[in-house]
Amino acid sequence: RKEVEQDPGPFNVPEGATVAFNCTYSNSASQSFFWYRQDCRKEPKLLMSVYSSGNEDGRFTAQLNRASQYISLLIRDSKLSDSATYLCVVTPYNNNDMRFGAGTRLTVKP
């Protein structure tokens, strides 16, 4: 079993749609959680950190469920510019080895 698993997609949604991605992780000692965004042929960039209480940044909402060991990302009112691959990232406690999921590909269409 991979340490971080994501549905690879692709998710194809129309503009304005709401889309949700889930990610599961296997290491219960994991302490830091992030969502990164990677555009085609570009480097990954931080989208948002994920906090235990859940957090929101504009149209993006991240949730963490430690009991079930999963993280989610919700995108509301999708824009064409949201088209990218979304990487779930998990870091074990006191460790600098960020574990990346394989990514979920999103395409937002007009």
Add this chain to the structure above:
Amino acid sequence: DAGVIQSPRHEVTEMGQEVTLRCKPISGHDYLFWYRQTMMRGLELLIYFNNNVPIDDSGMPEDRFSAKMPNASFSTLKIQPSEPRDSAVYFCASSTTGTGWTSGNTIYFGEGSWLTVV
């Protein structure tokens, strides 16, 4: 501020040749990471340094791979001899406090070095 700078951006080389990838981290960052990304395996951490000292190289695939950080502003990843299965995008990244739970911070990636070994 300049981001993480990597060179070369693209390299095509023949099997058996030596490949050297270079990275300049963001000034003031004391952690430097080398990642490799392929379609099959996704993003994998190869090695990381803290204050120029290699901390964890367990991700380095084999002895053909080596990495150095002679000073705070420069690191190299060397593959010798290169093989076709080494074809991938190699990312260098840096951060100020690592990625542990206390940081809440993140790492900043360079644009990557696209390596093709034929």
